[in-house]
Amino acid sequence: MRKSNVLILNLFFSISCFYHPLWKPYFFPETDQFSKLQIQFASAIFLIQPRIYSLSKTSGVEGETIIIDGINFSPQASENAVNFSGSVQATIENATNTSLTIRIPYGAKSGPITIQNRQGSSQSFDTFTVYRYFISFSVGANTELYSLNMNTGAIVANSSSPYALTSNSASFSPNGKFAYSGGFGISYISSYAVNLENGILSSLNANAGATTMDPVFFAFHPTNRFLYVSSFSGASITAFSFDQNTGILTKINDYSQSCFCSLNHLAITPDGKFLYVNGNGGTEPIIGYSVDQNTGALSNLAGSPFGTGVPNMEALLVDSTSNYLYSVASAGVIIGRQIDSFTGNLTAIPGSPFTGTTGNFRAVMHPSGKYFYTVNILGATLAKHDISTNNGSISSANSILNFGSNLQFVTLDPTGTYGFVSNIASNNFYQFKVDPTTGAPSLMNSGNPYPASATPSVPQPFRLAQ
Structure with a gap:
């Protein structure tokens, strides 16, 4: 015994x-x-020791509340200390033995979260990413910049805005650290560095990469390793490898098309396998490529180009499942194509072309892939369309908002919570909020526009990890 x-x-x-x-x-x-x-x-x-088991979310913004679940917390909030990277202490709004409700402090940095009390200390299993959100657009020879409060939707002009920088509707890299622009009448693109704290752009390289004539539209590969640029008059796409740490571009190749058309909007499937570009003129084609996942090189799809017969196609968008592709045309229609997941070839979605709004010109896809928003130049209309999860078909316009006088561009922040529309005729822009359940848009700022110092280009929302 x-x-x-x-x-x-x-x-x-x-x-x-x-x-x-x-x-x-x-x-x-x-x-x-x-x-x-x-x-x-x-x-x-x-x-x-106190231990953190899980976080209610792994990313957020300053001022947002999150819940920490774990064990060995003190039910007295004042007896616990929660710190974010950067040694910034959070406010604890509610405490139990197994849960803490905290508010992300201003100045918090991305990294693990630390809990400490008289029983000891430990860190979270997961890294928490703290983001700041901004909106940037060019106005002539200047650039305007606003901070976006994701908790309230409030936008505030940067104290230096507008600042002297010809950014030409710069497109931002997925990590937000760099931006790139081209333009008409040139055969190169420029690069910019982005200040991680305040979002201000500064010139990085005025000639960051050579293209063919009129590089206007940009698309980043989902791996963030490659950048593709379509040349409007050059009828070609230039591929670059992209260094996420330095922003330096290395040219891969130019890919020309023997079509009697000009190339504009680009779209890459979220799975990174295929790239498409609109061609205006000739058979009004959508041109498709397969993407080498290792090198970024492009190869023409066997069935490309895919004629549509619909003139003046503008926005080109792919849904979040990589199954469907859409384009809008000023004739008031929306073109829908199903993407073959193996070959990349396009076939018409039953019912395509779908009825849009008169003169619908530009569009944006909600990150969920459930909604599709268009703006109408002539009718000054923002319209929401629903996307069928069964077959990709597009509903008729609903939740229509009428405002402004010449709506050129529509964009959404990376989360799909807030949207922005530029109003060219009156040198201003509007903000709308997306209902998280229905996707319906509603104008903010009491329906009033925000003034721009000159004709605004595309409002570009972006975010920066702190």
């Missing part, structure tokens, strides 16, 4: 050392779900 007790005690002490929070990291690094379960088990038994 005594021997069995000794064996049991030895086994207990061995397991205790093995699972104890002080020794646990050496046996189970916190890198996978199994390790997290081991940590939870150890924390529950030994009741020593």
Whole structure:
């Protein structure tokens, strides 16, 4: 009996050392779900250190509230300290033994979250990314910049805005650290560095890469490794590799098309396999390429170009599933095509072309892939269309808003919460909010536009990880 007790005690002490929070990291690094379960088990038994098990979300903005779940927290909020990277302490709004509701502090940086109380301290398993959101657009030889409060939707002009920089409707890299622009009458693109704290652009390289004539439209590959630029008059696409740390572009190649058309809007499928471009003129084609995932090189699809017979196509958009492609035309229609997931070839979605609004000119896809928004130049209309998840068909316009006088561009922030429309005739722009349940847009700022210092280009929302 005594021997069995000794064996049991030895086994207990061995397991205790093995699972104890002080020794646990050496046996189970916190890198996978199994390790997290081991940590939870150890924390529950030994009741020593506070432990964070999960976060209600892994990214957010300053001023937003999130919930931390874990164990060994103090139910007295003042007895806990929660710090973000950058040694910035959060406000704790509610506390229990297993949950803390905190508000992300101003100045917080991206990284793990730390919890500390009199029982000890520990960090979250997951990295929390803190974002700041901005809107930028060019106005003649200047650039205007606004900060966007994602909690309230309020936009505030930067104290330096407008500032002297000809950014020519710059397109931002997915990480927001760099921006690129081209223009008519040139055969090169320019690059800009973005200040991570305030979003201001500064010139990086006035001649960052050579293209053919009139590089106007840009598209980044979902891996953030490649940039593609269509040349309006050059009837070609230039591919670049993109260094996410320096913003430096390295040219891969020019890919010309022997079509009697000018190239404009680009779209890449979210799975990164295919790239498409609108061609205005000739058979009014949509031209398709396959994308080499390793090198970024393009190859013509076997069935390309895909004629549409619909003139003056503008926006080109792909849904979030990489199954459907859409374009709008000033004739008041929306073209829908199904994408073959193996070949990239396009076939008409039943019912296409779909009825749009008179003169619908530009469009934007909601990140969810459920809604499609168009703006109408002549009728000054913002219209929402629903996208069928069954077959990709487009509904007739609903939730129509009438405002402004010459609506040229429509964009959404990366989360799809707020949208922006430029009003060319009156040198201003509008803001709308998207209903999270129905997708219906509603004008903000009491329906009034925000003034621009001159004719605004495309309002470009972007975000920067802090």
